[in-house]
Amino acid sequence: MAVKPKIGLLVMALLEDDYNKTAHMRPAATAAAQDIANLLGEYGTVVHAGLVEEEYQAAAAARLFNAEDVDIIVAMELAYTKGMIPARALIDTTAPVLVWNAQQISRLGENDDFDVVMLNSGMAGIPELTAVLVRTGRDFTMVTSRLHDPEGRRKVRDVIIAAGVRRRLRTARVAVVGHPFEGMTDLMLDGLSLRQDVGPVIWPLEPEKIAVRFGEIPQAEVDAAVAAERARYDVDMEPALFDRSVRLALALESVVKGNNFDAFTAFDQIWLSDPRVGIIPSYGTGRLCEIGIPAAPEGDVACAVAQLVLQELAGQATTVENYVIDFENNAVMFSHDGHGNPALGTPGGVKVKHSIYYTGVHGFGASFEYAYQPGPVTNLALVTVGQNQWRFIISEGEFLPFPPRPISAPQTLFRHDTLPIDEWCNEWCLAGAPHHMAAAQGRWTEQLLQVARMLGIEAVVV
Numbered sequence: 001m002a003v004k005p006k007i008g009l010l011v012m013a014l015l016e017d018d019y020n021k022t023a024h025m026r027p028a029a030t031a032a033a034q035d036i037a038n039l040l041g042e043y044g045t046v047v048h049a050g051l052v053e054e055e056y057q058a059a060a061a062a063r064l065f066n067a068e069d070v071d072i073i074v075a076m077e078l079a080y081t082k083g084m085i086p087a088r089a090l091i092d093t094t095a096p097v098l099v100w101n102a103q104q105i106s107r108l109g110e111n112d113d114f115d116v117v118m119l120n121s122g123m124a125g126i127p128e129l130t131a132v133l134v135r136t137g138r139d140f141t142m143v144t145s146r147l148h149d150p151e152g153r154r155k156v157r158d159v160i161i162a163a164g165v166r167r168r169l170r171t172a173r174v175a176v177v178g179h180p181f182e183g184m185t186d187l188m189l190d191g192l193s194l195r196q197d198v199g200p201v202i203w204p205l206e207p208e209k210i211a212v213r214f215g216e217i218p219q220a221e222v223d224a225a226v227a228a229e230r231a232r233y234d235v236d237m238e239p240a241l242f243d244r245s246v247r248l249a250l251a252l253e254s255v256v257k258g259n260n261f262d263a264f265t266a267f268d269q270i271w272l273s274d275p276r277v278g279i280i281p282s283y284g285t286g287r288l289c290e291i292g293i294p295a296a297p298e299g300d301v302a303c304a305v306a307q308l309v310l311q312e313l314a315g316q317a318t319t320v321e322n323y324v325i326d327f328e329n330n331a332v333m334f335s336h337d338g339h340g341n342p343a344l345g346t347p348g349g350v351k352v353k354h355s356i357y358y359t360g361v362h363g364f365g366a367s368f369e370y371a372y373q374p375g376p377v378t379n380l381a382l383v384t385v386g387q388n389q390w391r392f393i394i395s396e397g398e399f400l401p402f403p404p405r406p407i408s409a410p411q412t413l414f415r416h417d418t419l420p421i422d423e424w425c426n427e428w429c430l431a432g433a434p435h436h437m438a439a440a441q442g443r444w445t446e447q448l449l450q451v452a453r454m455l456g457i458e459a460v461v462v
Helices: 023-040 055-068 084-090 114-118 126-135 150-170 191-197 207-216 219-232 239-258 282-290 301-314 421-430 445-455
Strands: 006-012 045-052 072-077 097-103 140-146 173-177 201-204 234-236 263-266 295-297 318-326 331-335 351-360 363-371 375-384 390-400 410-416 436-441 458-461
Touching: 006 023, 006 055, 006 084, 006 150, 023 045, 023 114, 023 150, 045 055, 045 084, 055 084, 072 084, 072 126, 072 150, 084 126, 097 126, 097 150, 126 140, 140 150, 150 301, 150 445, 173 301, 191 201, 191 301, 191 390, 207 239, 219 239, 239 282, 239 351, 239 363, 263 282, 263 301, 282 295, 282 363, 295 301, 295 318, 295 436, 301 318, 301 375, 301 436, 301 445, 318 410, 318 421, 331 421, 375 445, 390 421, 390 445, 410 421, 445 458
Parallel strands: 006 045, 006 072, 072 097, 097 140, 173 201, 173 263, 234 351, 263 295, 363 410, 390 458
Antiparallel strands: 318 331, 318 436, 331 410, 351 363, 375 390, 375 436, 390 410
């Protein structure tokens, strides 16, 4: 991820009051809290409130977390802590909460004294802490583990990563050129609901800006890009038309970066009749994906957002669409006309060819043709299911080896991990999935479920 998550660390212990007299443990407890801060520093930027023992310290921690705008609060207890201490900190904050019920030892040894107990007895107070969260209606995630257990730390890391994705969504701006493809009901959504419930802002980008910038790109810049692309890919196109496609790609990158957009989608046909451009932008939108700006076709904002989510987790993502069911191989063909992320293509197998789908006043623009790399994959769709109720639809499987067909498009075969392909098709559709989805290499269901939980939206795993 480009920006590390901000982690608010709340480490608590009751050491000294009218009845408890263990203040001699304060240096050791303070050092233990710092050790935890150092450990979490592997996963993000830690905002450490220090060892919190009393209400005024908890109140100060809340003010600190709010001022630093942390992405997540990790709450821990080294020893029993009165519930009003975490209540004072957590009721006055809004960031997602992870309760890490961790201790340093795996068991109490026969010769261990009460000092060891004091630094490893957080479970005494954790139920009171979590009861506060339940009673106040505050959602939280919980992990119980030894402090240095690799599996426990993986779970903590995944929750923190999800919090970072939530931050990314809530600060993202999605550029939309033109309008969604006419008549496509699954592309229809309420932009204000998206902002409120998921995070991104939808921002119109005038096609005129791209057309004007198209004419401003220096020819030397186009020539350099053409040479670089011919060195990377098998380009089978008329030189003049490939030059035009590269010029459009550079114009898209320039305008999108210049306006600080985080994702992009366009009515791809919008420039076909414009004599200044006159081609489809599939090659250019594919390059946007490759350089880290998720791009979805046909004005599909929800797919661009889903792609942004997977990119934050996996580093690269793409848009795919169901094409042909392969009953013999228990799979379904995924593709999309001319558009996809070439960074996920089989190495050495990416071609650039004439589009065969849409012709403009200057002819067919460039499209990618390749097979996606085989291996584990996660699919994600973001949809509304009535009354602006948002839902993640998630599925895991694998991309199979697939010799690309001559269709001027990225393509693959998807096989689900467990479901026969007919059942997968049924379940995917019954969940309310659209005809576009995002896809990324790897297995990301656990993290996606955490993101959905932090956003307060539904998630369905197919």
